[in-house]
Amino acid sequence: MTGEERLRLLEEKAAELRRLAQEHDLDLSAELAVLEQKIAALKRSIYAELSPWARVQLARRPDRPSGLPFVQALCAGFYELRGDRIVGDDPALRGGFGKIGGARVALLFHQRGTTPEEQRQSRFGMASAHGYWKARRIMEVAARLRLPLLTLINTPGAYPGVQAEAHNIAGAIATCIWQMLRHPAPTVAVILGEGGSGGAVALAAADRVLMLENATYSVISPEGAASILWKDAKFAEKAAENLKLTAQDLWALGVVDEVIPEPPGGAHTDFLGTVEAVRQAVLHHLRELSTKPLDELLRLRYKRYRHVGSAGSGH
Amino acid sequence: MPIRRDKRDRYVEIEVGAPAEPLWVRCESCGELIFRRKLQENQYVCPRCGAYFFLSAPERVASLVDEGSFEELPPPRIEEDPLGFSDQVPYKERLSRARVETNLNEAVLAGRAKVQGIPVILAVMDFRFIGGSMGVGVGEILALAMERAAEERKPFVLVVASGGARVQEGVLSLLQMVKVVAARETLAQAGVPYIAILTYPSTGGVLASIGGIADVTIAEEGALIGFAGPRVIEQTTGERLPPGFQTAKFALEHGIVDAVVPRAKLKEELVRALSVLAGEG
Numbered sequence: 001m002t003g004e005e006r007l008r009l010l011e012e013k014a015a016e017l018r019r020l021a022q023e024h025d026l027d028l029s030a031e032l033a034v035l036e037q038k039i040a041a042l043k044r045s046i047y048a049e050l051s052p053w054a055r056v057q058l059a060r061r062p063d064r065p066s067g068l069p070f071v072q073a074l075c076a077g078f079y080e081l082r083g084d085r086i087v088g089d090d091p092a093l094r095g096g097f098g099k100i101g102g103a104r105v106a107l108l109f110h111q112r113g114t115t116p117e118e119q120r121q122s123r124f125g126m127a128s129a130h131g132y133w134k135a136r137r138i139m140e141v142a143a144r145l146r147l148p149l150l151t152l153i154n155t156p157g158a159y160p161g162v163q164a165e166a167h168n169i170a171g172a173i174a175t176c177i178w179q180m181l182r183h184p185a186p187t188v189a190v191i192l193g194e195g196g197s198g199g200a201v202a203l204a205a206a207d208r209v210l211m212l213e214n215a216t217y218s219v220i221s222p223e224g225a226a227s228i229l230w231k232d233a234k235f236a237e238k239a240a241e242n243l244k245l246t247a248q249d250l251w252a253l254g255v256v257d258e259v260i261p262e263p264p265g266g267a268h269t270d271f272l273g274t275v276e277a278v279r280q281a282v283l284h285h286l287r288e289l290s291t292k293p294l295d296e297l298l299r300l301r302y303k304r305y306r307h308v309g310s311a312g313s314g315h
Numbered sequence: 316m317p318i319r320r321d322k323r324d325r326y327v328e329i330e331v332g333a334p335a336e337p338l339w340v341r342c343e344s345c346g347e348l349i350f351r352r353k354l355q356e357n358q359y360v361c362p363r364c365g366a367y368f369f370l371s372a373p374e375r376v377a378s379l380v381d382e383g384s385f386e387e388l389p390p391p392r393i394e395e396d397p398l399g400f401s402d403q404v405p406y407k408e409r410l411s412r413a414r415v416e417t418n419l420n421e422a423v424l425a426g427r428a429k430v431q432g433i434p435v436i437l438a439v440m441d442f443r444f445i446g447g448s449m450g451v452g453v454g455e456i457l458a459l460a461m462e463r464a465a466e467e468r469k470p471f472v473l474v475v476a477s478g479g480a481r482v483q484e485g486v487l488s489l490l491q492m493v494k495v496v497a498a499r500e501t502l503a504q505a506g507v508p509y510i511a512i513l514t515y516p517s518t519g520g521v522l523a524s525i526g527g528i529a530d531v532t533i534a535e536e537g538a539l540i541g542f543a544g545p546r547v548i549e550q551t552t553g554e555r556l557p558p559g560f561q562t563a564k565f566a567l568e569h570g571i572v573d574a575v576v577p578r579a580k581l582k583e584e585l586v587r588a589l590s591v592l593a594g595e596g
Contacts, residue, residue, distance in 0.1 A: 197480075
């Protein structure tokens, strides 16, 4: 019997006891308390079955729902914009326009690729400077058209390379954050898989930040933290625990507004179900945000980020 | 603690944390034994080989502002060690050690100052304090400083000396990038100029946020300017780094900074920019 089946059995038993107590006017509170304790303990252990490190592995799966297939399933009539108009077109960070639930949105998303050839071309979703300059360009177009902006994040991080530096990748990331903070329409970011450092935050300065249940969001990879702080990459698992990079931890810290549940085996076991869950969550938040006048939207956005990590923030 | 370059004209990082007050200091770059007072007079540039030593934040402040004009802003109150982080050393202990070693409360020092009579808000980062890394404390001090600058309509001057985000504060440190950019927008709204001075090192999340979007960007000769560290790039991509990669000159040639200036001329350069940009009308 799996943990979940045992849990269901215990919950049925508790319901039965409650019914008996009511029907026959019995005091079964002691028995019920014992049962409820068991249920709570079991829930904790099922929940804890997935360690932060296990979630890191799930988030990194190549078959994790994300990228172009995800966007094509998520919205109707996706129209892609390409190129930063200066250097070229980065296949690791893509974007354009589409309709979700009948509403027009601008989209930006990381593309990790599924075949080895795609993965090589898109550098496993590590976007370079011209990727982020393209993102800025698409944000500007979206701003002119007053379109809500939806970003779908799944990247190990921004690309560390000679060309990236020559094309000012740091300035590109900073400019994306700035542009997103100024965006004159609602903004929603969804972390689908890996939310790796600067490459993720460049697209995450949104009004609402949502995460899939097994996605991660971190300042550095657990391996990177382990080799810097423990001087040994073998400590990655321990670093993953310390970094508080899971959706649940980040929700508790007030960094994330909603954790979108995944099917028991992980999002990759149900592509369309995951797309649908994300669509519902995004529509819900876009609807809420669309009722706010622009000056209030910008004021709330500023407040959210101005006080992040300061005393008194969080849920 | 000088910054040395190897034969391919790349930087070599030197251990930080030299003893506080020896009479003589050895230049790790050329081996010269230098009388400390002489080094101080030369603004911590080796008189023999020209290697740059790290400047502490108080020394940097003194080198840029009119004597006695610096008045530190009241430090913000923040919750320390928000994640309860512990690696080989608990983060709380790292913090207290850094405080003892540097006599600073955080990796940035911010205050009101005058530069050749021009009032500014100045923030200076200190690499000795956990690599000048930006966590909630640094983010908060920088944001407050920019808000003061916007309110008082004084130019904001930032001297960057930072390896990037403070890993021990996890995603909260990553989000300080957004915080300081949000505060930078208040400067823009107020029409107040922002000048960044990039020194050794200006990398990672600090360059990819507040360090990367100034109105005027000046690089100190000897600066290291880049998003990813040279070792990370080599290890991830296997690329050979070209000579002079991520130097101040590289940044100038690639259109990333407006000027490269030797340390001794930084104040003069700052005054030249400020005297045109500061003030109304």
